[in-house]
Amino acid sequence: MKNNILLFVLVSVLVTELFSSCKHDIPQPLIILNNGNNGIGNGNVSLPPCNSDSIYFDEQIAPILVSNCTTQGCHNSISHIEGIDLSSYAAVMASDVVNPFHASSSNLVKSIVTNNPGDVMPPSPSAHLLIAQVDLIKNWINQGALNLHCDAGCDTTYVTYSGIIAPLMTNYCNGCHGGVSPSGGINLMSYADVAVFAANGSLYGCVSHDPFWSPMPKNSTMMPQCKIDQIRIWVNAGAPQN
Ligand code: HEC
Incomplete structure (x- = not known):
């Protein structure tokens, strides 16, 4: 009888454990929204920590493209010159200017590194992209032109x-x-x-x-x-x- 009680207790504990682990330990699916608002440090979805070897589109590539290419009359969603809209990840990929894993055959890269001053983007009088920015775009494409997201935390204690x-x-x-x-x-x-x-x-x-x-x-x-x-x-x- 004693043994039976012990067994019952053991089984109950096991069953409770099983259920509670079902409740708490099911890995939550990683929800990633492509609206550009869930970039690094946004803190509203559970994202993997950032990896310094990976390039993150919203955080690192989008600001360069938006700032240099989407000015009025250029490559934005309203005036997408030559059908090219560089204002979001989806728009960039739909514009057919990126050949994943092949930076040198991607029109996006060709247009910013061309030696022909009449063709180079962004056109004069805008300044050329910085070498570091061009390298970042090349590396992003060579990594597969992905739309990765990560959480780098958010430093709000020492903002200089x-x-x-x-x-x-x-x-x-x-x-x-x-x-x-x-x-x-x-x-x-x-x-x-x-x-x-x-x-x-x-x-x-x-x-x-x-x-x-x-x-x-x-x-x-x-x-x-x-x-x-x-x-x-x-x-x-x-x-x-x-
Ligand atoms: C793609 C080009 C572009 C980018 C990128 C851009 N701006 Fe602007 N900004 C403009 C233009 C054009 C105007 C003036 C016309 C207008 O208000 O829309 C302007 C106006 C402003 C004004 C005056 C707005 C007002 O209501 O008087 C401020 C301040 C400003 N920008 C700050 C910023 C800051 C800060 C950033 C970066 C986070 C930024 N802008 C990024 C194009 C840009």
């Missing part, structure tokens, strides 16, 4: 101009808001320039899509929430030159 805000401007804004004729006459290349728009509220207003200001980056999805938070934190701290 030099460490976080300036690189963010380079990636997301300066293709339009830099060079000889910056979009809207707004230059965001230096601390002094950015500080003006931090002070009048438009910097955070634009990136957080406050209806009072124009939504930025123009013709693109919102930046990942982490970046928007970092801009808010820096602006609220008085936009210091740190």
Whole structure:
């Protein structure tokens, strides 16, 4: 009898364990939305940690393309010159300018590295892409032109101009808001320039899509929430030159 009770207890424990492990340990499917809002550090889906060997489209490639190629009259969803729209992953892939695993035969790469000054993209007077940006695009294509997502965490404790805000401007804004004729006459290349728009509220207003200001980056999805938070934190701290 004692043994039976023991067995019963053991079986009950096992069954309970089994059920509870069913409840808690079923791996959740990885939900990845392709709307560009679930990039690095967004924190609203469970993403794998970032791998420094992989290139992430929304985080690393999209800002370069949006900033340099989707200006008004160029390769955006409204004025897709020559049928080429570079404003999102889906649009890039549908535009047939990328040959996965073969950067050198991809028209996207050919157009930015051509030696013929009349054909090079973006056309003059826009500046050429930086060598590091061209290399990133080539490597992304050679890795298969994937749309990977990862979670790099979000540093909101130490948001400096030099460490976080300036690189963010380079990636997301300066293709339009830099060079000889910056979009809207707004230059965001230096601390002094950015500080003006931090002070009048438009910097955070634009990136957080406050209806009072124009939504930025123009013709693109919102930046990942982490970046928007970092801009808010820096602006609220008085936009210091740190
Ligand atoms: C594809 C080009 C493009 C990109 C990328 C872009 N902008 Fe703009 N931006 C414009 C144009 C064009 C205007 C002026 C016309 C308008 O308001 O739409 C403008 C206007 C602005 C204004 C003034 C808005 C207002 O309502 O007065 C601010 C501030 C601004 N941009 C900030 C940014 C920031 C910050 C980024 C990067 C996160 C960025 N922009 C990325 C094209 C761009």
